[in-house]
Structures are given as structure tokens and as C-alpha cells.
Amino acid sequence: MSQRTLTLQIFRHNPRDPDSQPHLQSYTVEEIPGMTLFVVLTRIREDQDPTLSFDFVCRAGICGSCAMVINGRPGLACRTLTESLPTTITLLPLPGFELIGDLSVNTGRWMRGLSERLQAWIQQLAPANVDALEAPMDPDVAEQIYEIDRCVECGCCIAACGNARMREDFIGAVGFNKVVRFRADPRDTRSDADWYEIIGDDNGIFGCLTLLGCQDVCPKGLSLQTQIAFLRRKMVTASFA
Amino acid sequence: MKVVYSDVLIIGAGLAGLRTAVAARQRGFDPLVLSLVPAKRSHSVAAQGGMQASLGNSVRGAGDSEDIHFEDTVRGSDWGCDQTVARMFTHLAPKAVRELAAWGVAWSRVRGGDRQVVINGESVTIHEPLGAHGLITARDFGGTRKWRTCYTSDGTGHAMLYTMGDQAIAHGVPVLERQEALALIHEGGRCYGAVVRDLITGELGAYLARATVVATGGYGRLWSASTNALINEGMGAALALETGVARLGNMEAVQFHPTAIVPTGILMTEGCRGDGGLLRDVNGHRFMPDYEPQKKELASRDVVSRRMAEHIRAGKGVQSSYGEHLWLDITGLGAAHIDRNLREVKEICQYFLGIDPVKDWIPVRPTQHYSMGGIRTDYRGESPWLRGLFSCGEAACWDLHGFNRLGGNSVAETVVAGMVVGEYVADFCASADGDLPSAGAIVQEFVEREQGRIDAILTSSGDESPTALRRQMETVMMDRVGLFRKADDLERAVSELSDLLRRSHWLGIRNRRRDANPELVAAYRLPRMIKLALTIAMGALARTESRGAHYREDYPERNDRDWLCRTLAVWPAEEDALPLLEYEPLTVNTMELPPGFRGYGTRNIIDHPDTPARETAVETTRQTVADPTARQEAIMPFLHLLPERYRGANQRFVHPTSPEN
Numbered sequence: 001m002s003q004r005t006l007t008l009q010i011f012r013h014n015p016r017d018p019d020s021q022p023h024l025q026s027y028t029v030e031e032i033p034g035m036t037l038f039v040v041l042t043r044i045r046e047d048q049d050p051t052l053s054f055d056f057v058c059r060a061g062i063c064g065s066c067a068m069v070i071n072g073r074p075g076l077a078c079r080t081l082t083e084s085l086p087t088t089i090t091l092l093p094l095p096g097f098e099l100i101g102d103l104s105v106n107t108g109r110w111m112r113g114l115s116e117r118l119q120a121w122i123q124q125l126a127p128a129n130v131d132a133l134e135a136p137m138d139p140d141v142a143e144q145i146y147e148i149d150r151c152v153e154c155g156c157c158i159a160a161c162g163n164a165r166m167r168e169d170f171i172g173a174v175g176f177n178k179v180v181r182f183r184a185d186p187r188d189t190r191s192d193a194d195w196y197e198i199i200g201d202d203n204g205i206f207g208c209l210t211l212l213g214c215q216d217v218c219p220k221g222l223s224l225q226t227q228i229a230f231l232r233r234k235m236v237t238a239s240f241a
Numbered sequence: 242m243k244v245v246y247s248d249v250l251i252i253g254a255g256l257a258g259l260r261t262a263v264a265a266r267q268r269g270f271d272p273l274v275l276s277l278v279p280a281k282r283s284h285s286v287a288a289q290g291g292m293q294a295s296l297g298n299s300v301r302g303a304g305d306s307e308d309i310h311f312e313d314t315v316r317g318s319d320w321g322c323d324q325t326v327a328r329m330f331t332h333l334a335p336k337a338v339r340e341l342a343a344w345g346v347a348w349s350r351v352r353g354g355d356r357q358v359v360i361n362g363e364s365v366t367i368h369e370p371l372g373a374h375g376l377i378t379a380r381d382f383g384g385t386r387k388w389r390t391c392y393t394s395d396g397t398g399h400a401m402l403y404t405m406g407d408q409a410i411a412h413g414v415p416v417l418e419r420q421e422a423l424a425l426i427h428e429g430g431r432c433y434g435a436v437v438r439d440l441i442t443g444e445l446g447a448y449l450a451r452a453t454v455v456a457t458g459g460y461g462r463l464w465s466a467s468t469n470a471l472i473n474e475g476m477g478a479a480l481a482l483e484t485g486v487a488r489l490g491n492m493e494a495v496q497f498h499p500t501a502i503v504p505t506g507i508l509m510t511e512g513c514r515g516d517g518g519l520l521r522d523v524n525g526h527r528f529m530p531d532y533e534p535q536k537k538e539l540a541s542r543d544v545v546s547r548r549m550a551e552h553i554r555a556g557k558g559v560q561s562s563y564g565e566h567l568w569l570d571i572t573g574l575g576a577a578h579i580d581r582n583l584r585e586v587k588e589i590c591q592y593f594l595g596i597d598p599v600k601d602w603i604p605v606r607p608t609q610h611y612s613m614g615g616i617r618t619d620y621r622g623e624s625p626w627l628r629g630l631f632s633c634g635e636a637a638c639w640d641l642h643g644f645n646r647l648g649g650n651s652v653a654e655t656v657v658a659g660m661v662v663g664e665y666v667a668d669f670c671a672s673a674d675g676d677l678p679s680a681g682a683i684v685q686e687f688v689e690r691e692q693g694r695i696d697a698i699l700t701s702s703g704d705e706s707p708t709a710l711r712r713q714m715e716t717v718m719m720d721r722v723g724l725f726r727k728a729d730d731l732e733r734a735v736s737e738l739s740d741l742l743r744r745s746h747w748l749g750i751r752n753r754r755r756d757a758n759p760e761l762v763a764a765y766r767l768p769r770m771i772k773l774a775l776t777i778a779m780g781a782l783a784r785t786e787s788r789g790a791h792y793r794e795d796y797p798e799r800n801d802r803d804w805l806c807r808t809l810a811v812w813p814a815e816e817d818a819l820p821l822l823e824y825e826p827l828t829v830n831t832m833e834l835p836p837g838f839r840g841y842g843t844r845n846i847i848d849h850p851d852t853p854a855r856e857t858a859v860e861t862t863r864q865t866v867a868d869p870t871a872r873q874e875a876i877m878p879f880l881h882l883l884p885e886r887y888r889g890a891n892q893r894f895v896h897p898t899s900p901e902n
Contacts, residue, residue: 016442016756033562034504036593046708050752050760055278058470060507061592062399062585063282079592100419100441101757108279108418112410121345121407128343130336131889134296135343136375137350143581145347146393149400153281187345 004031006082008040009090010052014101024090025049037070037077037091041103053101061219064152067094067159068103074156074217077103094159107155114171118198120178122188141186148181148227150220157224160213169203173214173224176205180227183234192238205235242688243446246677247273248670250434250450252422252477255283256398256655257634257662258456259405262414264663270670273448274409275420275437277472281406284458284470285655288398289585290512291380291390292656293649294334296893298351298376300369301388303896307331309386312834314647317384317541319789319799320836321494321643321807321827326620328833328879330641330650330657335891337656338391342377345404349392349582351378359517359573361537362527373894380582381515382648384541390649395510395585398652405656423694423765425453425480425487425630426680426687432630433680435480436691443756445692447684451675452629452666454622455480456659459612459635463774464723465715467609468501468508477636479769481616482776487624488809488823490617490638492773493780496646496790497724498610499545504563506608507589511648514538516582518571520549521602522557525568533841543645543790544841546607550724553606561604568602575599607724611635611651613642613790614777617809620882622662628674631666633658640807644789664884698764699755703747707763710748714741714771722778727794731782738778739818742771776810776820783822784808786847801836801849805829829855833877 006029013022027044038059045052054077057065061079068077069092071085082089097105114120128134157173164170179199182188199205208228215225249265251258254276262272276283297305310331315324342348353374355366360381369378382390393400409416422435426447434449460475461467481487499520500509514520519527520538529537532548540548549567552558558565571579571586576599579587583598590598616624616632618639624630633639634655641654669675721734745768752760786800787793806824813821829835829851836852838844859876866872873879880888 053757057278057282057472058287062287065282115410121411130339133892134339134377138375139350139352142347142350149347
């Protein structure tokens with residue numbers, strides 16, 4: 001493969017600076033084999049422009065920190081190889097979240113707020129006795145829960161959601177996925193009537209327009225389409241109960 | 242001046258910090274957690290393979306107990322750990338895993354009946370007892386005599402951290418994100434909290450608390466190749482070091498994981514080998530049985546890493562444009578197993594290497610992975626030199642791991658330590674010592690000092706680049722303070738790091754903004770990182786023996802006679818050029834398991850003179866005292882050191898005597 005010169009068009013804006021105007025800034029980087037956007041952005045900051053803001057933590061596709069819009073599509077920058085992209089790469093911050101600066105957005109506060117609204121934790125009647133043998137769980141059920149639990153709260157599904165653009169309080173696929181996760185968990189004591197109280201409205205399950213951008217972009221390949229359809233059926237049933 | 246009060250200030254929102262916060266909240270105190278990143282992005286999330294706890298539900302774990310877990314941990318540490326802490330830990334690990342089960346971790350479960358597994362490269366049928374169906378299962382890991390590592394596929398850290406994060410939210414624990422502690426506020430041997438910088442606005446504040454807990458993880462990013470997340474720069478240990486009072490323990494004890502991918506250094510879990518994966522060389526030869534015929538690929542991590550490096554030195558490495566490596570081969574495990582139990586491994590291979598581990602071998606080599614050293618504390622998690630300063634998890638050295646940590650003992654330690662230290666923090670807060678005296682002048686002084694440091698960097702006319710100096714530091718650590726160590730390398734490392742520390746006072750930065758400014762952050766962290774690097778290099782130079790992961794080519798024997806001790810590092814005054822080293826002895830005459838041979842390679846130990854007598858004494862007690870509780874009390878009592886609520890015996894599944902059940 002002949003070596004390419006990459007042109008990065010990167011969104012720049014500091015919302016705390018009254019003089020800052022949102023704009024795209026251009027950088028060029030020589031591509032090397034196996035190069036990821038993590039390597040590209042780190043090099044730009046170290047060698048060309050120390051003012052550039054972005055977020056990487058694990059740099060292994062595990063922690064969900066580095067979601068951004070890569071050539072029009074939300075994704076995890078750390079594991080995106082430049083060889084999978086054309087020579088011109090446009091990077092924008094995830095929409096739908098508070099902008100901290102440049103490519104850095106505040107997903108943490110948003111996700112915590114979501115968990116608080118949904119009470120997205122196991123709700124039990126009594127605390128466990130940690131000395132005693134644990135309650136058994138069917139191995140298949142445990143695997144199903146983990147399958148849903150693999151969400152990394154990166155925010156890609158919110159960024160790709162048309163409805164989230166229109167409704168600020170829409171819980172989005174990440175929220176639906178959490179509900180399905182706890183609903184599937186035999187340790188959680190909530191009934192569908194309880195869940196209906198939380199998500200049975202237009203900011204919840206009945207607001208989803210089934211555009212399914214979430215399904216297209218989820219970096220963990222979660223079955224969001226299936227979960228949303230399933231949850232809507234259950235909530236419609238609950239509404240007549 | 243912004244001043245924020247809480248009962249317990251916790252720096253770091255990984256598993257250890259969050260569990261401590263929940264414990265404090267459950268006892269009625271107000272915790273406040275600070276984190277560089279959103280809690281669920283902490284490095285705990287990257288733990289893959291699992292958490293050791295001696296539940297013994299799987300047939301391959303039958304007969305497991307706290308006793309065997311304890312012995313494996315002590316042997317793994319090469320007798321460098323605090324055995325009392327190891328006892329406390331192994332007693333609590335089953336409780337921790339069960340608590341997490343109740344809180345929501347979807348632990349992989351025993352499937353009763355026959356199943357196929359791969360052991361030593363062979364497919365074998367094992368029969369799981371039907372009565373254990375649905376209990377928490379375990380996989381094999383290195384250096385353990387039983388299958389003891391509880392797991393959730395290979396996303397164990399993710400499952401644990403998300404559950405713990407959810408519980409912190411459920412308990413109303415506030416987590417302030419993008420906040421960095423710059424200094425501990427202290428006077429007269431009492432810690433009052435920390436000076437904290439908001440990484441978005443740049444504002445400094447004083448966060449005052451009855452108790453301060455540092456749970457910031459390890460210091461892997463001092464090396465140029467590490468499996469660690471980018472945030473693991475050792476800043477918690479540096480906070481303690483810069484007090485000039487608190488001591489760091491065993492900083493030279495640094496683990497290299499055998500299987501990180503080349504070149505990015507991303508971890509491939511030990512579960513790969515635990516589940517039957519093999520290591521191969523340039524000729525496709527499985528070489529570990531040549532070196533370690535008993536444990537093979539599942540020897541302790543320090544041993545496997547050294548054997549791999551040795552094999553590469555012998556010319557058996559695979560050449561690549563990123564240097565030499567070896568192969569991790571999990572193709573024998575089959576697609577179904579990999580898709581179910583090693584899915585992160587598969588995803589990482591696909592995205593970062595463009596290969597499919599179901600049919601392709603994975604390029605790996607030993608890479609910095611874990612910091613056994615850290616802020617020295619007692620068994621309660623408190624610094625003996627600074628009242629009110631606590632630490633737990635990888636940031637701390639209460640000394641569970643000695644000179645080598647067993648795989649699966651790190652995430653287990655985080656939650657166990659959070660349970661223990663959280664209770665003792667609460668006890669401290671409830672005691673007369675826990676009252677927060679008014680400390681106005683000293684608080685002002687510390688905040689102004691940190692503001693002064695930042696102002697000095699922002700206005701400096703220095704011409705040293707933080708990026709360039711940092712790369713040099715990383716290279717020194719990689720080349721001279723790595724897997725194999727010797728005097729001349731370490732001497733050069735100390736001198737080069739000292740030079741870098743001097744130069745780091747003349748940093749010049751191009752970005753002079755006071756708010757979010759990554760270059761400023763890099764600049765103020767750099768001297769702290771170099772100071773830590775110096776404690777490591779000096780500790781390694783002084784320790785003229787080989788123990789666990791600290792391997793001296795010029796002193797290959799383990800020397801219990803002269804070096805059965807813990808290194809303590811302190812940096813008395815800011816203007817000092819080097820840390821001071823002190824030592825605290827490990828006492829053979831109080832050990833439950835007196836120093837012995839780990840069983841790797843050939844025996845190469847200079848014995849401690851007290852060892853034979855202690856062996857006899859322990860053995861005599863074992864023979865003469867029949868009651869297990871009384872026996873433990875006579876040999877090495879530990880239950881009284883645990884918080885009362887955690888002293889109960891752990892119930893276990895009783896395996897049937899007939900294999901048909």
C-alpha cells in the first residue's frame with residue numbers, strides 16, 4: 001500500500017470562550033500501517049496543535065469515551081482504522097450532548113441522569129446474605145443478561161437518533177436497552193406496570209419513531225431494534241392491564 | 242476560594258473507590274467521589290478474565306477453600322505479601338462475589354452435566370454436578386490450584402463496574418467527573434482533603450473531609466507500552482509522595498502481562514490461556530512446556546513473561562515491523578467457545594489486528610500491566626504516617642500482592658478492599674479522630690501553592706517540551722526498568738530520570754488557556770510522574786535479589802536472608818532531588834506459610850535463618866490443634882482484624898461423591 005497523506009477536518013469550538021466561533025480546522029497527517037484515529041488525534045495534539053480537545057481512556061474499544069461523528073457516522077474513534085476511511089476525514093463531536101470543547105462532549109452527566117430517571121439498578125426486597133450460597137440463575141438467562149448489559153454508554157445511539165434531536169428528554173436506545181436488561185433480570189422485582197410508569201409516554205417507548213439509526217451505529221452490535229420492538233409490545237399490553 | 246465539605250472524599254471512581262463510597266453511605270456518612278472521567282469509564286472496566294473467589298461450585302473447583310486461595314496468593318507473591326491481609330482478602334472474596342451477584346452482575350453460571358473443555362491442548366469431557374446448576378462458575382487462571390476465577394464472558398470488569406456504578410447511583414453517591422486532585426491538604430500528620438482542579442473550567446477548589454481515600458489505580462503509563470488506560474498515570478501515588486510524609490510501598494514491584502497485542506499493547510485476557518490457549522514461537526512450536534513442564538502456559542504471570550522474553554532472546558521470536566513477538570493460539574477452543582466466553586478478545590483482534598482468532602494466531606508480547614506497589618497502608622487502608630489518609634485498590638499497597646499478583650486477584654481486591662476500607666473509614670469518621678478541625682490558614686496555603694504552580698507553567702518562558710520529556714521518561718522505564726533488570730541499567734535510569742526531573746522545571750507550553758487545557762495537564766503531571774519513576778528505579782536498584790516480578794539478572798536468587806522486607810519510599814522535601822528509601826521487615830515468625838519454593842525453574846533461594854523453626858512450629862500446631870478455628874488462631878489470627886459484619890464463615894456447595902449427580 002502506498003503511503004497516503006490524510007486530511008483531517010476537525011470541528012473546533014470552545015463554548016466558554018465568547019470569541020470562539022464553531023468552525024472546521026484542517027490538519028494533515030502521514031498515514032502509517034495500522035493507524036487508528038486515536039493515534040492520529042494524539043499526534044496532532046502532541047506535534048501540531050496542543051489546544052485540541054478530545055477524550056480517550058481505554059483506547060481499546062471498551063470504555064466508550066471516544067465516540068464522535070466520523071465522516072458523518074457516530075462511532076468509536078479509538079478502534080477506527082484510518083485505512084477504512086478515505087483520505088479526507090471529517091470529525092465532529094457527538095450531537096445531543098453538552099459540548100465541552102472541540103470533540104469532547106459530556107456523556108457522563110447525561111448517562112447518570114438517565115440512570116436516575118429509570119432507576120436503572122437492581123431493585124430487590126431485601127439485601128442478600130453474603131455468607132450464604134448465592135441464589136442460582138439459569139446459565140442461559142445469565143448469558144442473555146450479559147448480552148444486553150454490554151452497552152458501554154458511548155452515546156452513539158443518541159447521536160444517531162432523529163427523535164432525540166426533537167425531544168430533549170427522550171431516553172433513546174440506551175435507555176430502552178437498560179429497561180430490557182433489568183426487566184429480563186429475575187433478581188429485579190419490578191413489574192411491567194412499574195416500568196410503564198417510567199417509560200409509558202412519548203419521552204419513553206411511545207416516542208420512538210423506529211428510524212433505527214441506533215441499531216445501525218451501535219459499536220457493540222446490540223440488538224436494539226429487537227429490544228425496542230419487544231419493549232413496545234410489553235408496554236402496550238401493560239397499558240391495557 | 243471554593244470550599245466543599247464532605248465526610249469522605251474519595252479520589253477515583255473505579256471499583257475500589259465506588260465500593261468504599263457505598264460502604265461509607267451505608268454507615269450514614271456523606272461520601273463525595275472525584276473522577277477524571279465518568280465513573281463507568283474507569284480502568285476497572287477493562288478487566289476481562291475474572292475475579293478470584295473460592296466458591297468451588299464447578300467440578301474443577303471442588304474442594305477449594307479460603308486456605309488454598311490464601312496459599313496460592315502467598316506463593317504468587319513470592320512471599321512478598323502481607324499474609325494477614327491475604328487471609329482477610331481470601332475470606333472476603335466469596336462474600337464480594339455474592340454481593341455483586343445480588344446487586345446485578347450476570348456471573349457466568351454452572352451448567353450441570355457433561356461439557357467439553359480444553360486442558361493442556363486436549364479436548365476433555367468434564368461432568369458438572371447437577372446440583373450446582375445455576376451457581377456461579379469459574380475458569381482456570383495462572384498460578385492457581387483450582388478453577389477459581391469467576392467471570393462474565395470476558396467482560397468481567399465491565400459487568401462489575403456497571404453494577405457498582407449503578408449501586409453508587411442507587412445509594413445517591415455523588416460522583417464529580419472531570420475533577421483532578423492536585424495535592425493533599427495536610428498538617429501535623431493529619432490529612433484534611435485535597436486541592437482539586439476542575440478540568441473543564443480550570444477552577445481550583447479545596448475539598449475538605451474527615452477522611453480522604455485515594456483509589457486512583459496504578460502507574461502503568463510511566464512505561465511506553467502498557468495495557469493500562471491512558472488515565473493510569475500514578476497520580477494518586479504521586480499525591481501521597483508529594484506530602485513528604487506518607488510512604489509508598491514496593492514501587493519496584495511491577496507486573497508485565499504475558500499477552501498484550503503488538504503493537505498497541507491492548508490486553509488479551511489470561512482467560513485465553515486459562516480456557517486452553519497456547520503460546521507458540523516463530524516455528525509454531527509450543528515452548529512453555531520446555532521451560533515449565535508442570536504449569537506450562539498457566540505458570541504465574543511473572544514466570545510466563547520472563548520465559549517468553551527468554552525465548553525471544555534465544556532467537557525464537559517472530560520478526561515484525563513493530564519488533565519481535567510470539568503467538569497466542571486460541572484456535573483450538575472453537576468458534577462457539579470464543580463467541581461466548583472470549584468475545585472482547587475476538588472484537589479487539591478484529592478491530593485492531595484485522596484477524597479472526599478462531600482461525601488466526603494472535604501476535605503478543607509481555608507488556609507492563611499492573612502496579613503491585615502503591616500508597617503504603619495498614620490492613621485498615623490507612624497511611625501509618627498521615628491520619629485520615631486512606632487508600633485502596635491498585636493505588637494502594639496494603640500488601641496483598643507482594644512482588645507478583647495472581648490473575649483474577651486484582652478486581653477481587655478492588656471490591657474486597659472497598660468493603661474493608663469503607664468500614665474502617667466509617668469507623669474513623671465516627672471516632673474522635675474523625676472530627677474535621679477548622680484548618681483555614683493551611684487550606685488557603687495549599688490552594689495558593691497549587692495555583693502558583695499552575696501560574697508558573699502558564700507564564701513560563703522555559704523551552705522544554707512536556708511531550709518530549711515524557712517520551713524520554715517512558716523509554717527509560719521501558720529499556721532499563723522492565724522485565725529484566727541489572728545494576729548498570731538501573732543506575733543509568735536513576736541518573737537519566739534525575740536529569741529529566743531537573744529539566745521538567747523548565748517546561749514551556751504553547752497553550753496558555755486556564756480552562757480545559759490538555760497541554761497544561763500534561764505539564765503539571767510530568768514532574769510527578771518522573772518522581773514516581775525515580776522511586777521505582779531506585780527501589781529496583783537497591784533490591785539486590787530477584788523476587789516475583791522484580792528480576793535482577795545480576796542477582797538471580799531470591800534472598801530471604803537479606804531482602805524479606807518491603808521497600809518504603811518517601812520524598813521529604815519538594816526541593817529534594819531523590820526519594821529516600823526505608824525498609825520494613827516481613828516477619829517469618831508470624832507467617833502462616835513460611836517462605837518456600839514456588840516450583841518454577843530450579844530452586845534458587847537464600848533462606849531466612851528463621852524459616853526452618855517457623856516451619857516446624859506451624860507444622861506442630863497443625864498436628865496438635867484439631868479445631869480449625871483454634872488452629873488458625875494459634876498459627877496466624879486474622880478474623881479479629883475484619884469488620885465485624887464480615888467475619889461469618891462462607892457457605893459452600895457440597896459436591897456429590899457420585900459423579901452421576
